[in-house]
Amino acid sequence: MRFAPRLITSLLGPLLSTVLLTACVSVGLGSEAPAQAHYLLADTAVPAAPAARRAQPLVPALLLQALPADAGADTAALAYSQRPNEFAYYQFAQWTERPVRRVPRLLQQRLEARGLAGAVAMVGEPARADWLLTVAVDALHHDVSTLPGQARVALTVELFDRRNRTRVARRQFEASVPTASATAPGAAAALSAALTQTFDALVPWLDTELQRAVAAAAAK
Numbered sequence: 001m002r003f004a005p006r007l008i009t010s011l012l013g014p015l016l017s018t019v020l021l022t023a024c025v026s027v028g029l030g031s032e033a034p035a036q037a038h039y040l041l042a043d044t045a046v047p048a049a050p051a052a053r054r055a056q057p058l059v060p061a062l063l064l065q066a067l068p069a070d071a072g073a074d075t076a077a078l079a080y081s082q083r084p085n086e087f088a089y090y091q092f093a094q095w096t097e098r099p100v101r102r103v104p105r106l107l108q109q110r111l112e113a114r115g116l117a118g119a120v121a122m123v124g125e126p127a128r129a130d131w132l133l134t135v136a137v138d139a140l141h142h143d144v145s146t147l148p149g150q151a152r153v154a155l156t157v158e159l160f161d162r163r164n165r166t167r168v169a170r171r172q173f174e175a176s177v178p179t180a181s182a183t184a185p186g187a188a189a190a191l192s193a194a195l196t197q198t199f200d201a202l203v204p205w206l207d208t209e210l211q212r213a214v215a216a217a218a219a220k
Helices: 005-026 099-114 184-219
Strands: 037-039 059-066 077-083 086-095 117-122 131-143 150-161 166-178
Touching (some): 086 184, 099 117, 099 131, 131 166, 150 184
Parallel strands (some): 037 086, 059 117, 077 131
Antiparallel strands (some): 077 086, 131 150
């Protein structure tokens, strides 16, 4: 059976993309198995260029709680996607810590640097607070639908007044950063940059919403 050149090209396109993505992290030296690489998801703004710290905290303490995450964020493997709602994982690349745990910790550090609260603690740590911020990782993957791709991060955060068990604010933050290459190292670097962008938008929003909530609570 003979195939027209145009048909062959259309068939080979998706296959070549998959081969390139796999080869970039699976080629070993000689007969040895490829080395497993581990990448640190980071907030690139801390400590390089921390935001201006508040002169006075808005509240004595703030609790952070991680919520169930997108499947790609609840694994140590780095996820990539060639088509909408389809995900795969780089074979020989992992995060040092699952993003569902790492992201709230990084946000805790950013909030401490900003000085929004006298203390910022994770739920389960020995701390008491009237205010709670929940963090859900909705997306964290390398979109390679068009090479070399985009790093995509989405977080949903909700602020609660624990004294009366009411939600006072909610918002989703999204960021996309072009990757330098369709590789695991390129994806890891761009995902850290995208996460930093979500924090850059999230922290001022939280500052405003927490001020508004504290003022409203004091007026009652």
